[in-house]
Amino acid sequence: MKVSTQKLPESQVLLEVEVDSDIFEKSMDKAYRKLAERVNVPGFRKGKTPRPMLERHIGRGRILEEAIDIAVPDAYNQAIEQEDVDAIGQPRIELVSAEPLSFKATVPVRPTVDLGDYRSIRIERKPVEVDEADVKFSLDELRRRYAVHEPVERSVQSGDIIRGDVRIVVDENEVYKDDDVELHLREGKTVLLPGFAEGVVGAVKNEPKTVVVQLPEDSDGPLAGKPANVEVLVKEVKEERLPEVNDELAQQAGEGFPNVGALMDRLRNDIRERMEAQEQGEYQDSAVAALVENAKTLEFPPVLVEREIDHFLQDQVRQTGLELDKYFELTKQDPAKVREEIRSSATERIRRSLALSKLADEEALDVEEADIDAEIEKIITQATAGNEEQVERYRQVFGSPEARASLARSLVTRKTVERLVEIASQSDGVTAKGARPAKKKSKQESQEEES
Numbered sequence: 001m002k003v004s005t006q007k008l009p010e011s012q013v014l015l016e017v018e019v020d021s022d023i024f025e026k027s028m029d030k031a032y033r034k035l036a037e038r039v040n041v042p043g044f045r046k047g048k049t050p051r052p053m054l055e056r057h058i059g060r061g062r063i064l065e066e067a068i069d070i071a072v073p074d075a076y077n078q079a080i081e082q083e084d085v086d087a088i089g090q091p092r093i094e095l096v097s098a099e100p101l102s103f104k105a106t107v108p109v110r111p112t113v114d115l116g117d118y119r120s121i122r123i124e125r126k127p128v129e130v131d132e133a134d135v136k137f138s139l140d141e142l143r144r145r146y147a148v149h150e151p152v153e154r155s156v157q158s159g160d161i162i163r164g165d166v167r168i169v170v171d172e173n174e175v176y177k178d179d180d181v182e183l184h185l186r187e188g189k190t191v192l193l194p195g196f197a198e199g200v201v202g203a204v205k206n207e208p209k210t211v212v213v214q215l216p217e218d219s220d221g222p223l224a225g226k227p228a229n230v231e232v233l234v235k236e237v238k239e240e241r242l243p244e245v246n247d248e249l250a251q252q253a254g255e256g257f258p259n260v261g262a263l264m265d266r267l268r269n270d271i272r273e274r275m276e277a278q279e280q281g282e283y284q285d286s287a288v289a290a291l292v293e294n295a296k297t298l299e300f301p302p303v304l305v306e307r308e309i310d311h312f313l314q315d316q317v318r319q320t321g322l323e324l325d326k327y328f329e330l331t332k333q334d335p336a337k338v339r340e341e342i343r344s345s346a347t348e349r350i351r352r353s354l355a356l357s358k359l360a361d362e363e364a365l366d367v368e369e370a371d372i373d374a375e376i377e378k379i380i381t382q383a384t385a386g387n388e389e390q391v392e393r394y395r396q397v398f399g400s401p402e403a404r405a406s407l408a409r410s411l412v413t414r415k416t417v418e419r420l421v422e423i424a425s426q427s428d429g430v431t432a433k434g435a436r437p438a439k440k441k442s443k444q445e446s447q448e449e450e451s
Contacts, residue, residue, distance in 0.1 A: 003079045011111050011301045013085050019075050019101040024067065027074075031066035064098055076105055086110050089303040108301030113358040116296040123286050123424040128275045130268050138267045142253055143242040152239045156203045158187050161238040166192065167231040170215065170223050180235070196230050203234045284417050287424040292355045300350060308346040309339050360416040367411045372404055375411060 002018040032051045041049040041057045055063060072093060080087055091105040149161055156162055161184050168176035176192075183191050191197040199211030211230040215223050243249050250256075250263040257263040292298065317327045328335050360366075376398045384390040397403060 001075060001078065001082075003083055005083050005085070008106065009299070011109050011299045013107045013109050015076070015079050015083065015085070015091075015105040015107060016096075017075050017079050017103055017105065019071055021100055023075075024071055024099075024101045027067040027071035028063060030070050031063050034070075035063060035066055068095070068098060068101065071101055072103055075101075075103075079105070080107065089301065108303045111300035111304070111354050112297050113299075113354050114295060114297040115291065115355065115358055115362065116294050118291055118294055118359065118362070118420075119423060121287070121290050121294055121420075121424045122426070123283065123290060125283060125425055126279055128272060128279055130271050130275065134271050135264065135267050138271060139245065139264070140242070142267070143245070143249070144240070146243050146249065146252060148241045148243075149238040150241060152237050153205075154237065155205075156185070156201055156234060156237055157239075158185055158197070158201055159240055160185050161240060162200070162203075162234050163236040163238075164232055164234040168192070169229045169231065170226055175223065175228075184240075192230065193228065199230070200232055200234075203232065205234050205237060208233050283425070284421055287420045288352050288356065288417065290424065291359065291420060292351050295355055298351055298354060300354060304350050305343065305347050308350055309342055312342060312346060313338070356413060356416045356420075359420060360412055363416070363419055365412055365415045365419060367408050367415070371411055372407055375407055 001020050001023065004016045006014040006016075008014050032054060033047075035058065036049045036051075036054055037047045039049070039054065039058055040046065041053060044050075044053065049057070072095075076091060076093070079085075085107055086109050087107045088110055089108040091107045094104040094106075096102040096104060152160075161182060163180060163182045165179045166177070166181055166183075167174060183197075185191060185197045185200065187197075189197065193213045194216065195213040196211050199213065200209065203209040209232055211232065213228050213230055215226050215228050217225045219225070243252075245260060247259045250258070250260045253263060254266075257266065313324060317324050320327060322330070324335075328338070376395075379398070380391055380394045384394060398407065
């Protein structure tokens with residue numbers, strides 16, 4: 001058997017295979033015997049039909065097709081073993097000739113990743129500064145939780161809480177109706193539709209009022225962008241009265257604070273923690289993006305993207321309890337179009353995953369069984385609040401080898417991102433805490449670089 005190989009872009013290898021005639025003849029004989037067991041030929045029992053008679057009855061082409069189906073997989077497996085091709089997926093087969101049998105196989109192989117000088121990645125951190133306007137907003141939100149809503153006998157003002165009947169009409173068709181609904185006309189907040197909260201100001205109790213608004217252009221359906229009449233009959237108006245900012249409010253709020261100063265410190269600290277968590281997430285994303293961008297080589301076969309798309313769709317549809325085909329049928333979506341819409345994001349996820357996996361390898365990052373056990377205990381503690389029945393259920397969930405392996409991968413990814421952040425945030429000339437020497441190059445890798 002003759003085999004030639006050619007490297008293709010996107011981590012693929014092209015095999016051109018010519019099968020020896022004597023080997024293919026054995027496949028023809030296997031094909032004849034398989035068909036003889038299945039095909040009825042008048043005058044002969046199944047399996048006893050002579051080959052010439054079977055060929056005349058069903059045609060040589062039928063036996064040839066069966067023989068090709070037998071020969072190609074065997075020849076392909078022998079070819080990748082002979083050429084030491086590390087296939088990671090099914091090949092794409094192209095038949096070149098039936099007699100003599102020859103074919104081409106495009107084989108996806110393992111990705112090629114070279115991160116380049118990733119130790120030189122530097123990303124400046126954004127300082128976290130708490131804006132006093134955010135503190136005031138948080139304080140006002142807190143005050144609203146302890147606000148008093150008092151009925152008033154006057155027309156509607158901004159900030160009021162109103163109770164009444166609401167009806168929305170578009171093109172003389174009623175599209176929404178709700179009786180005795182309560183609405184809070186918070187300043188700067190959209191209520192029902194943009195412009196309604198402002199338009200209902202001045203309404204008088206028990207007197208119908210129509211507010212004309214515009215439906216948003218980005219709304220779904222044929223009504224997008226059309227004018228709408230919001231008919232409202234106000235039955236009750238309440239004024240929101242916020243408590244004074246004093247030590248009494250501080251002592252009443254949350255777990256209680258000794259004074260307003262302590263309350264304000266807590267609000268600032270909570271805002272800072274949220275901002276720091278957000279900044280950390282954004283910094284991690286930037287660092288991973290820089291790692292991908294810095295890579296000298298990041299090549300992978302298209303089959304990995306297709307698998308990622310499959311996993312994404314299956315995870316999304318699993319929540320509905322439907323099979324993928326049934327989901328597309330019910331939602332009337334074109335599967336090919338949906339796959340194309342998410343292809344770009346799937347490709348980027350593959351690039352990031354491969355870069356992080358390579359970094360973990362370069363930095364020799366791994367987790368021990370004790371790390372997995374500790375993470376399981378942490379998850380159980382946070383999720384069960386001491387409920388013994390739930391604790392046992394969680395232990396069963398994480399007890400399988402598959403669950404532990406999945407958790408191990410997550411922990412390695414976490415450690416890898418932490419290590420990348422450590423590298424990217426260090427000052428030039430300063431060795432990052434926990435820095436490890438670069439993985440020693442093999443003799444073969446050194447020779448390849450020199451050449």
